[in-house]
Amino acid sequence: MAQSDTVTRILDTAEVLFAERGFAETSLRNITSKARVNLAAVNYHFGSKKALIQAVFARYLDPFSQRFHEALDELHARYGDDEIPLEVLLETMATTVLTVPAERNSLKVFMRLLGLAYSQAQGHLRRYIHEQYGDVFTRFVELVRRATPGLPDAERFWRLHFMLGTVIFTLSGLDALRDIAAKEYNEQVSVRDLVRRLRPVVVSAMNAPLPPALEEAHHDHAHSG
Amino acid sequence: MAQSDTVTRILDTAEVLFAERGFAETSLRNITSKARVNLAAVNYHFGSKKALIQAVFARYLDPFSQRFHEALDELHARYGDDEIPLEVLLETMATTVLTVPAERNSLKVFMRLLGLAYSQAQGHLRRYIHEQYGDVFTRFVELVRRATPGLPDAERFWRLHFMLGTVIFTLSGLDALRDIAAKEYNEQVSVRDLVRRLRPVVVSAMNAPLPPALEEAHHDHAHSG
DNA sequence: CCTCCAGAAAAACGAGTGTTTAAAACATCG
DNA sequence: CGATGTTTTAAACACTCGTTTTTCTGGAGG
Numbered sequence: 001m002a003q004s005d006t007v008t009r010i011l012d013t014a015e016v017l018f019a020e021r022g023f024a025e026t027s028l029r030n031i032t033s034k035a036r037v038n039l040a041a042v043n044y045h046f047g048s049k050k051a052l053i054q055a056v057f058a059r060y061l062d063p064f065s066q067r068f069h070e071a072l073d074e075l076h077a078r079y080g081d082d083e084i085p086l087e088v089l090l091e092t093m094a095t096t097v098l099t100v101p102a103e104r105n106s107l108k109v110f111m112r113l114l115g116l117a118y119s120q121a122q123g124h125l126r127r128y129i130h131e132q133y134g135d136v137f138t139r140f141v142e143l144v145r146r147a148t149p150g151l152p153d154a155e156r157f158w159r160l161h162f163m164l165g166t167v168i169f170t171l172s173g174l175d176a177l178r179d180i181a182a183k184e185y186n187e188q189v190s191v192r193d194l195v196r197r198l199r200p201v202v203v204s205a206m207n208a209p210l211p212p213a214l215e216e217a218h219h220d221h222a223h224s225g
Numbered sequence: 226m227a228q229s230d231t232v233t234r235i236l237d238t239a240e241v242l243f244a245e246r247g248f249a250e251t252s253l254r255n256i257t258s259k260a261r262v263n264l265a266a267v268n269y270h271f272g273s274k275k276a277l278i279q280a281v282f283a284r285y286l287d288p289f290s291q292r293f294h295e296a297l298d299e300l301h302a303r304y305g306d307d308e309i310p311l312e313v314l315l316e317t318m319a320t321t322v323l324t325v326p327a328e329r330n331s332l333k334v335f336m337r338l339l340g341l342a343y344s345q346a347q348g349h350l351r352r353y354i355h356e357q358y359g360d361v362f363t364r365f366v367e368l369v370r371r372a373t374p375g376l377p378d379a380e381r382f383w384r385l386h387f388m389l390g391t392v393i394f395t396l397s398g399l400d401a402l403r404d405i406a407a408k409e410y411n412e413q414v415s416v417r418d419l420v421r422r423l424r425p426v427v428v429s430a431m432n433a434p435l436p437p438a439l440e441e442a443h444h445d446h447a448h449s450g
Numbered sequence: 451c452c453t454c455c456a457g458a459a460a461a462a463c464g465a466g467t468g469t470t471t472a473a474a475a476c477a478t479c480g
Numbered sequence: 481c482g483a484t485g486t487t488t489t490a491a492a493c494a495c496t497c498g499t500t501t502t503t504c505t506g507g508a509g510g
Contacts, residue, residue, distance in 0.1 A: 006457085006458085037458090038457095038458055038459050038460080039459090039460090040458080040459075040460085041457085041458075041459090044457075044458085045457095
């Protein structure tokens, strides 16, 4: 291996540690010692810790966005200009999300990283992800728009983010929840079980009745701090 | 003020900085200098940084759990042994969540802190919160159980956590989402607007049709990493 | 052979961390 | 007043951090 596997070892170790303990709580010395690699290797190969973090994300998101584009191309070929049902769109996204990390490590790490990125301070990672991979998401949202013609744009925007919260929150805290569920209801949940459970919930949530219109838009700001 | 307001100044400053940048990214020197207080004051009054973090949470969660208990007492008095409708239960929780921080600072900080606690490394904060305030949550869940008799216990467990994810994720990332929504759909969303939007979504999600039963429980573990 | 140079390794740098210590300031009360 | 206990302050401690510098290694090419 000419292009030394040092790079790979660093990435493999870093993504696990980041997912377990967060970015700030994981030092380069943690990573390099566990990867049995010299400390300076990170700065030599990646330039900085921040660049390493982005490289960890890129290794998941590059194939994801590529595959998701391909999957949407297929849907376009299959449906032409017909409206694609919401269930099919959600199913496609779920399949793609499940496919990418299945090839390598585990979905858990991927989801945990996404959760961390979104809950991260100042959201500079969120911004990076949005800039780098925002176009696939935009494309997806446009298809969802056509699949839910009864929904006002703003309402759809919020509901999509509600559901994003559901998925990321659940899958990123999966281990803890899995333990509780196993203890309380002695049942072993796999990620695929969870996706099965998520499907009807997400569909119902997206198709929920519209909220009553605002009676008179923000009249008193008394408690809206 | 005999019981010096140093303690209060530290807490007021700490909660804002924690909410903005996370726990690890906020140093005691950040806090004490912004609060115009001596560095050693934190360790003198709280003992350690970890204890300060818990104190910040306690200042929100103590009144919350007390008020939520009172609210549930009221519901019990009003409904006796009759089943309390799911909408009423959700409404009660929403009201309590909105009430507590409205008295002091802002809901945003409270939600951001909750989001951080849940996405935190190893979840030692999540454990602390669960141990300290788990009983109110348990009581609430029991009422939800009686309000949703058609739902298997495990299914209800997961759906409640799905909805917890929706709320915490949305409200803790509120600022960023608010900006996007304002730009794209030029509409000003207040927290109360969001709660109005959340209500039908959460109710529909909880009442979603049951997922199809597992065909044959985890036969192949091929991709369940 | 020697040169060259990407890569690995060891060591040091300077800045920033949570925490502790010891002295000073302050308040309370006999 | 002087004594007592609490709070504030400045300084130091002992690390850990990300990054940089320097040295060493080992194979490719003239």
